[in-house]
Amino acid sequence: MQDVTNQEARAPAVVRIVGVKIPVDDRRVGIALQDIPGIGPKEAKGILTAVGILDASLVSELTYQEVLQIREVVDRDHVPAAQGDGLVDRLMVALQDYHDGWGSTGLLEDAVHDALGHGLIVRRGAGRPSNAEHYAPLCFEMWRRTGDPTALVLAARYLLNVAARRGLLQVAGKEEQAQAKCSVCGDEYRGYSNNAWPMNDGTCCDDCNEAAVIPARVRSIMEHARADA
């Protein structure tokens, strides 16, 4: 597993635990965990003990390793089995963590690798692949060759795009579900938003993403890779 430091690294503003955004501030961890539905003072104390975090610890002092351990305990003890972590959920969380400034590309790479290797997301040989299905492995290959984290992030986004179209996206936050206006075609759409870079700085619908944004982005990565060679 490569462990390239998050090149957009900055102090994380939130930590997501089972989809709940907990602000990274100077609250005690045991208090902040009670933002999660179903977790009260007793459950929060149990989590701290299981992970080995002191009662006085603040959210702003958490390491990413501790965040991962907390999630493991919450997943194991406090989340109904039906919500268990599938490949798609893991990928979504890894991408959100990366954008939030947590951790490294290593975990994102593992999540993309596992999602790609699993026929559930990218089917091979069953009809013509969509653009997103086609570009997800291509971008991952580009990341492997160039170490450009943009390519890794793109691979993750294309996989999520494919998953969304197949109704496999379980952990989409409210902001991804809200109705939005596409910055490329101007249509209203609902569902997972796509970053419209390099077309513009906004977000776009799935159709524009596949038809215009992804091809433009892949061209841009190819040129970048050539320039670096």
Ligand SMILES: [Zn+2]
């Ligand atoms: Zn559009």
